[in-house]
Amino acid sequence: xxxxxxxxxxxxxxxxxxxxxxxxxxxxxxxxxxxxxxxxxxxxxxxxxxxxxxxxxxxxxxxxxxxxxxxxxxxxxxxxxxxxxxxxxxxxxxxxxxxxxxxxxxxxxxxxxxxxxxxxxxxxxxxxxxxxxxxxxxxxxxxxxxxxxxxxxxxxxxxxxxxxxxxxxxxxxxxxxxxxxxxxxxxxxxxxxxxxxxxxxxxxxxxxxxxxxxxxxxxxxxxxxxxxxxxxxxxxxxxxxxxxxxxxxxxxxxxxxxxxxxxxxxxxxxxxxxxxxxxxxxxxxxxxxxxxxxxxxxxxxxxxxxxxxxxxxxxxxxxxxxxxxxxxxxxxxxxxxxxxxxxxxxxxxxxxxxxxxx
Amino acid sequence: xxxxxxxxxxxxxxxxxxxxxxxxxxxxxxxxxxxxxxxxxxxxxxxxxxxxxxxxxxxxxxxxxxxxxxxxxxxxxxxxxxxxxxxxxxxxxxxxxxxxxxxxxxxxxxxxxxxxxxxxxxxxxxxxxxxxxxxxxxxxxxxxxxxxxxxxxxxxxxxxxxxxxxxxxxxxxxxxxxxxxxxxxxxxxxxxxxxxxxxxxxxxxxxxxxxxxxxxxxxxxxxxxxxxxxxxxxxxxxxxxxxxxxxxxxxxxxxxxxxxxxxxxxxxxxxxxxxxxxxxxxxxxxxxxxxxxxxxxxxxxxxxxxxxxxxxxxxxxxxxxxxxxxxxxxxxxxxxxxxxxxxxxxxxxxxxxxxxxxxxxxxxxxxxxxxxxxxxxxxxxxxxxxxxxxxxxxx
Numbered sequence: 001x002x003x004x005x006x007x008x009x010x011x012x013x014x015x016x017x018x019x020x021x022x023x024x025x026x027x028x029x030x031x032x033x034x035x036x037x038x039x040x041x042x043x044x045x046x047x048x049x050x051x052x053x054x055x056x057x058x059x060x061x062x063x064x065x066x067x068x069x070x071x072x073x074x075x076x077x078x079x080x081x082x083x084x085x086x087x088x089x090x091x092x093x094x095x096x097x098x099x100x101x102x103x104x105x106x107x108x109x110x111x112x113x114x115x116x117x118x119x120x121x122x123x124x125x126x127x128x129x130x131x132x133x134x135x136x137x138x139x140x141x142x143x144x145x146x147x148x149x150x151x152x153x154x155x156x157x158x159x160x161x162x163x164x165x166x167x168x169x170x171x172x173x174x175x176x177x178x179x180x181x182x183x184x185x186x187x188x189x190x191x192x193x194x195x196x197x198x199x200x201x202x203x204x205x206x207x208x209x210x211x212x213x214x215x216x217x218x219x220x221x222x223x224x225x226x227x228x229x230x231x232x233x234x235x236x237x238x239x240x241x242x243x244x245x246x247x248x249x250x251x252x253x254x255x256x257x258x259x260x261x262x263x264x265x266x267x268x269x270x271x272x273x274x275x276x277x278x279x280x281x282x283x284x285x286x287x288x289x290x291x292x293x294x295x296x297x298x299x300x301x302x303x304x305x306x307x308x309x310x311x312x313x314x315x316x317x318x319x320x321x322x323x324x325x326x327x328x329x330x331x332x333x334x335x336x337x338x339x340x341x342x343x344x345x346x347x348x349x350x351x352x353x354x355x356x357x358x
Numbered sequence: 359x360x361x362x363x364x365x366x367x368x369x370x371x372x373x374x375x376x377x378x379x380x381x382x383x384x385x386x387x388x389x390x391x392x393x394x395x396x397x398x399x400x401x402x403x404x405x406x407x408x409x410x411x412x413x414x415x416x417x418x419x420x421x422x423x424x425x426x427x428x429x430x431x432x433x434x435x436x437x438x439x440x441x442x443x444x445x446x447x448x449x450x451x452x453x454x455x456x457x458x459x460x461x462x463x464x465x466x467x468x469x470x471x472x473x474x475x476x477x478x479x480x481x482x483x484x485x486x487x488x489x490x491x492x493x494x495x496x497x498x499x500x501x502x503x504x505x506x507x508x509x510x511x512x513x514x515x516x517x518x519x520x521x522x523x524x525x526x527x528x529x530x531x532x533x534x535x536x537x538x539x540x541x542x543x544x545x546x547x548x549x550x551x552x553x554x555x556x557x558x559x560x561x562x563x564x565x566x567x568x569x570x571x572x573x574x575x576x577x578x579x580x581x582x583x584x585x586x587x588x589x590x591x592x593x594x595x596x597x598x599x600x601x602x603x604x605x606x607x608x609x610x611x612x613x614x615x616x617x618x619x620x621x622x623x624x625x626x627x628x629x630x631x632x633x634x635x636x637x638x639x640x641x642x643x644x645x646x647x648x649x650x651x652x653x654x655x656x657x658x659x660x661x662x663x664x665x666x667x668x669x670x671x672x673x674x675x676x677x678x679x680x681x682x683x684x685x686x687x688x689x690x691x692x693x694x695x696x697x698x699x700x701x702x703x704x705x706x707x708x709x710x711x712x713x714x715x716x717x718x719x720x721x722x723x724x725x726x727x728x729x730x731x732x733x734x735x736x737x738x739x740x741x742x743x744x745x746x747x748x749x750x751x752x753x
Contacts, residue, residue, distance in 0.1 A: 032457035039449050149539045158542045160448075160473030162502050166480070239452055240480055243473035246448050289442055302405040302443050 007186045010331045014271055015178055018044075022174040034170055040278040041173030042234045044271065046255045047262075048180035049227035051270040052187050054259060056220040058200030059130070062252050063121075063137035064228045066144035067114050069247030071229030072236035073148065073155055074110035076164045079103060079237075084163040091153045103167055103237075111229050118225025119218070126217035129203070141252060148244035155244070162241040168234060176230045183227055184267045185329075192216055197265070257309065261316050263323020268330040273323065277309065284308040396438040397431065397693040399683060400458025401467040402478055403492075407446025411626075412470040412493035414669065415441050417676025420661040421711070425680065431687050437680070444469055452477035459487060464693040465683050467510075467676075470494040471542055472502065479503035487695035488686075488702055492679045493672045495622065496543045497753030500723025506699050510679040511645055513724040514544060514596070515551040517621035519747040520643045522555035524731045525592055525619055532562045533619075534583060536595030536605075540571035541623075548596035548621055554751035556594075564590045571598060576605050580612050592616060598623035602640065603632025610636030617641055625671050630737055637734035645671050646712030647730040647741040657711045677711040682718075724753060 018041075025037040050064050078101045080088070085097050101109070125136050148155045155161065187193045196216040199206035207213060236242050254277075262273025284307075290300035316324065325333070399422065403413040422437045430436045440461055444451040451469060455478030458466050466482055468475040470493035479489040479499070483506055490508045491499055497513040525533070533556055535549040553563045564586060567579050583590065593616055597605065602624035609616060617639050625644040633640055648655035657677050658668045666673075685708050687693050690701035706719040713728040731742040 030457075030460050032453055032460050035453040035456050039453065042449075152539075152546075157539055157546055159496070159498055159546070160471070160476055160502075162472070162476045235449065239449060239477050241448065241473055241476040243448060243471075245473065250447065285443070289440075300441070305443075305445070306406060 003186065003190060007182065007189055010189075010329070011182055011185050013330055014181060014268065017271075018174060018177055018181070022170055026170060036278075036282055038170050038173045038234075038238055040274065041170070041177045042231050042238075043255060043258060043278065044177045044274045045173075045180040045234060046228055046231035046251075047258045047270045047274045048177070048184040048267065049224045049231060050255055050259050051264060051267055052184050052224035052227060053220045054264045055184075055188065055266065055270075056193055056196040056200065057133075057217050058197075059133045059137075060256070061137040061224075062134065062256075063140035063144075064224065064255070065247045065249075065251040066141045067118060067225040067228035068232035068235065068251065069144060069148060069242075069244065070117055071110045071114045071232035072242050072247065073161065074113050075106045075233050075236050076161045076242055077154070078106035078109060079165055080161075080163050081165075088156060088161065088163065089154060093154060096154070103165070107233055110233055111226055114229035114232075115222055115226045118222045122218045122221035122225070125221060126214045141248070145244055145248050148247070158244060160241050160243045164236050164240045164242070166238060166240040168237040172237070173234055176234055180227045180230060181267060181271070183223065184270070187220065187223060188267055192219060196220060257313055261313060261323060263325040263327050265322070265327030266325050266329045266332075268333075269323045269325040269327065272325055276312070276324070280308055280312060281305050396436050397687065398438050398440055398458075398461055398463045399465055399467065399680070400455075400461065400463030401439060401441045401492075402444045402451055402454040402458060402469060402474075403441060403467070404446045404469045404474075405441070405443035409446040409470055409474070411670065412672055414492065414672040414676035415439075416666045416669070417661070417673035418467060418492070418680055420664060420666045420673075421657075421677035421680035423664060424660065425684050431684050432691065432693065435693070437684070444474060446474070448473045448477060451475075452481060454478075455481050455489075459485065463487065464687065464695055464698055465490065467492050467679050468494075472496050472498040475499045475507065476502050479507040482506055482695075485695050486699045488683075488699040490679050490682065490702075492676055496547075497724050498543060501753060504722060508682075508702060508718065508723045509725060510675050510682065511622070511725075512727045512729060513753055514548045514621060515554075515751045515753045516724070516726070516747060517643045517729060518548045518551035518594075519555035519750045520729050520731070520745045521594065521619050521621060521641075522552050522559060522561070523747050523749070524641070524643065524743075524745055525594075526556065526559045526561060528617075530561065530591040530617075532564050532588070532590045533592045533594050534564050534586065534590040535566045536569055536579070536593060536597065537566050538569050538571050538596070541596065541598055544623065545571060545596040545598070549594055551751040551753075552594045552619075555747070555749055558749050558751075564588070569595075569601065571601060574600065574604060576601065576608055577612075579605075580608055580614065583609075583616065584612065584614060590616060592619055594619045596621065596623060599626045599628045600632050602626075602642075603629040603634075603637075606633045606636035606639040608636070609639055610634075615639070622671065625732070625739075627670075630734060630739070633734065637737070640734055641742070642732050643729050643745065644732055645727070645729065646674055647732060647739070648674075649741055653709070653711050653714070671712065674712040678713075678716065681708070681710055682716065 053061050077096055082100045090097055128136055149158045195211045199211050199213045258273040258277045259270050263269030284304045288302050288304045290298050403415050404410050419439055422439050426436045442454040444454045451474040465488045468478050468489050468491045475491045482489050488506050490510050492510050494509055495511045495514045500507040537549055538545040567582055569579050597620040606618050620642040622644040624642045646654045648658050654674050686698050686701035690697040702718050704719055706717050707715045710716045715728055717726040729745050731745050732739055733742050
């Protein structure tokens with residue numbers, strides 16, 4: 001079986017799960033719950049993007065939220081109606097105040113631009129290893145944030161950029177998450193992904209075998225940057241309002257917590273981590289405002305979500321450092337489960353004739 | 359010692375916990391209104407996160423208690439607060455806004471920044487539900503959402519104009535502006551509004567100095583001011599804590615007797631301690647002052663008696679927000695969101711808590727309010743005079 005068809009087959013279960021979540025929320029969810037599900041899909045797309053780089057290289061990246069911001073601001077600048085843009089960014093450079101494009105070209109340009117920036121930045125980052133690479137990604141995040149907040153003519157500085165047409169809906173989120181899932185799984189199982197993971201396990205051995213480590217890191221970084229851009233576009237075209245603060249430390253740490261919780265070495269882990277944190281956060285959030293449960297009126301407990309997030313991360317990191325799935329994919333777990341059942345069945349069938357003989 | 363765990367048991371346990379979580383979610387229902395006649399006021403507040411100091415659920419709840427104890431609105435209907443924490447996050451802010459709209463809120467109180475308030479007002483626009491930013495002073499929000507977006511405080515343009523008017527009356531002829539990109543439009547645009555009003559009065563801006571908010575040393579900026587020739591009569595900035603205290607302290611230590619003017623950012627008890635002896639150089643225009651016998655002092659006293667803790671001026675603004683809504687509901691003779699929205703636009707000179715007069719009529723969502731000029735005297739905030747600017751810089 002070819003790589004693509006094998007990946008499609010292996011992705012069937014998580015894709016069905018995502019479709020089921022979207023279908024369930026759309027059919028019985030309240031409008032605000034649809035928004036919760038949409039934010040889940042944005043974060044899921046972002047976590048898959050982060051997994052492509054972190055899962056492959058083994059390096060943490062603090063810089064990915066910047067790609068989300070670059071793509072979000074790109075669609076904002078290209079898609080916002082001219083009349084509003086004359087008010088928001090009348091002095092935009094390169095004649096951008098007079099440019100207005102449709103959704104499809106805006107999204108494509110945003111993704112290409114994010115990819116190009118990711119490639120250029122990646123040329124430097126891919127040559128670094130370990131802590132140096134991680135600090136460089138942090139520096140990248142800070143630099144992009146400083147540009148957003150200080151290039152007032154183009155980004156409005158720290159003020160909100162509003163009026164972006166809200167064209168996306170839950171199905172966009174679902175579609176983007178599925179595309180991100182497929183890209184992440186394809187990359188992980190491709191020869192490039194396998195070589196990169198090998199290099200992250202033993203750099204010297206991989207280099208000795210001829211693995212082009214820098215080139216593969218650059219590929220993973222650029223690819224994950226583009227997928228992260230999808231998450232940014234989802235946010236901008238749903239909220240209609242963005243500001244630099246949406247693409248900074250809070251977002252960085254949230255998606256990183258989701259990935260580490262599930263296990264950064266597997267795409268299935270990324271999905272599990274995002275699911276657990278999203279459902280847990282929403283559950284604790286609904287408890288925060290003092291609801292009535294089984295006739296008992298609970299007191300308001302604001303801050304419960306932060307407590308939950310902190311507690312779950314500390315627990316998982318203490319007891320399961322490799323994340324919930326321990327770096328395994330769903331199909332690996334299924335295979336292990338089947339093998340165990342088979343060996344258990346073999347043992348019982350081997351026992352039975354022995355008993356008969358006795 | 360390594361503890362061996364059975365992954366199978368772990369996963370089974372995790373699966374059960376997940377299923378239990380889902381079941382619990384299904385059984386949770388929001389606290390039901392005691393009476394379906396209650397009028398729901400939604401509040402998407404920054405209870406946690408970076409914006410938390412600029413929202414006040416307690417101030418809002420206390421004013422609601424007062425109104426309900428006095429018989430409610432529309433001949434006996436009670437106000438009911440539905441509070442949700444948006445955790446200072448713009449995406450969650452929109453989600454929470456939608457949740458409040460789903461509950462049928464007559465109006466929504468929103469967080470203090472434009473990027474967190476605009477998404478709520480966009481969603482609420484479909485039903486013309488009014489959205490009032492309790493602590494936001496950035497005119498950008500009502501300008502972006504002219505049909506249903508309102509500020510409860512004055513706009514930064516009005517407070518900066520008031521500061522310019524007071525400074526001019528004190529004989530200030532030249533000013534240097536402190537500009538920062540760190541505190542949204544407050545630290546970026548407020549100095550420009552000041553410049554507009556100051557120059558309108560005949561003053562002159564000698565220069566603009568960049569700084570970063572939140573530092574403990576501004577000697578570089580002070581050296582720049584020291585080197586200026588001629589020296590400015592005053593300094594103006596959209597300052598917050600700590601720089602609102604650090605800057606005057608270091609100016610005083612450097613022997614520079616140049617007064618520092620600002621708007622409501624320094625209105626925090628932390629400034630008293632940080633500024634030390636330099637506190638005498640600080641002047642600022644704020645929303646109100648709890649002078650003895652004032653409505654604000656009475657509100658604080660009554661709320662403390664009810665068990666609430668007054669944190670800062672945003673407590674009073676929370677009270678103002680509810681007063682505005684209650685008056686609009688009474689004038690509209692209805693709690694229907696669109697009618698309340700239309701009634702807010704007609705409010706003219708109503709008595710508030712932080713100020714004696716609030717006007718929304720013909721103000722494009724940015725109310726005209728009385729303000730207070732403040733100074734630090736004997737280690738305490740003290741009001742110099744109430745002020746209403748004659749000229750207001752365009753937002």
